[in-house]
Amino acid sequence: MNSSSSVSASPSASSASSRSSHALAPLGWDEEWEAAFSSYGAQGLLPGRVVRVDRGQCDVVTGDGTVRADTAFVTPHDPLRVVCTGDWVAVDPAGSTPRYARACLPRRTAFVRSTSSKRSEGQILAANVDHAVIAVSLAVELDLARIERFLALAWESGAQPVVVLTKADLVPDPATLAHLVHDVETSAPGVPVLTVSARDGAGVDVLTAVVAGGTSVLIGQSGAGKSTLANALLGEDVMDVRATRDVDGKGRHTTTTRNLLALPGGGVLIDTPGLRGVGLWDAGSGVGQVFSEIEEFAEDCRFHDCAHESEPGCAVLEAVGTGALPERRLESYRKLLRENRRIVAKTDARLRAEIRKDWKRKGAMGKAAMEAKRGGGRPF
Known part of the structure; x- marks a missing residue:
């Protein structure tokens, strides 16, 4: 033909x-x-x-x-x-x-991030994914803010996130491991958090059962042990594995392209290169899902458009004051919302206008505060 x-x-x-x-x-x-x-x-x-x-x-x-x-x-x-x-x-x-x-064919789900280019274009990493498996190495100090960033992208994609703490054999003390898991669970409401050691096989069976139903994409930073984890799920050494640096746990990209592989226990795995940059891409609802407790507190704020900064009657700030909400979570929430707003504004004229209006409002408030501080007078 x-x-x-x-x-x-x-x-x-x-x-x-x-x-x-x-x-x-x-x-x-x-x-x-x-x-x-x-x-x-x-x-x-x-x-x-x-x-x-x-x-x-x-x-x-x-x-x-x-x-x-x-x-x-x-x-x-x-x-x-x-x-x-x-x-x-x-x-x-x-x-x-x-x-x-x-x-x-029309996609059911799509995992998208923004590129590192100045044009801030979106880049699709995987399509038609049911589970987004976020690999996080226990060989280095946990970066909870980065985990939250990955989770926002995962929720926005339409897939169910799963956080896998790899190299669990490097944390032999059960109490310490339990503490680390708790920290991640606090940063990942509604998300399963699993510990796995691909070296001795601990926890691999649980993850295998999770990914057996549908398609899973494996994401994470370089050195997170993704290739080793993929090999454990596949039951053979299919993916190249290289040692990571002891100083910071980082490694070179062992996976250079995205590959789709059928798993022997059922399900499909998409392995991706390590991600150094994880930019949001129109992930407002994903951010809201990651910080669901903040949005629940916000329902009790006095003002419906409360920015949770210094407004009177802010239930979110009250939660921080009482210890019900870690201040780190609020700071991370603010940062991701600001970043996502900037990304969306590049292609949304209405939002750009709203941001400029907000800047002018804050500028006027700052000017008024300075004048009030000076007693209403102006310097000559």
């Missing part, structure tokens, strides 16, 4: 699609995906899941095996709509030269 010509429907193509559907079940194919794909199946195209993307090409697992497909037809100008690991696509059947991915 010519790659640029339309594909005609045929009984053989329909039966091939049916066979592909059954073969793709271990990768997450279900009746809903089948229904979404039906119009493409009628054109003789094959369903497949993207396991890797590299420079305009993607590796796609179909019912006939893994094929290499060109993404020219599914590479829009919007960086959030480019083909990504985890996507379900419709590809040309065997015999097409070259072979193209013709369409991408």
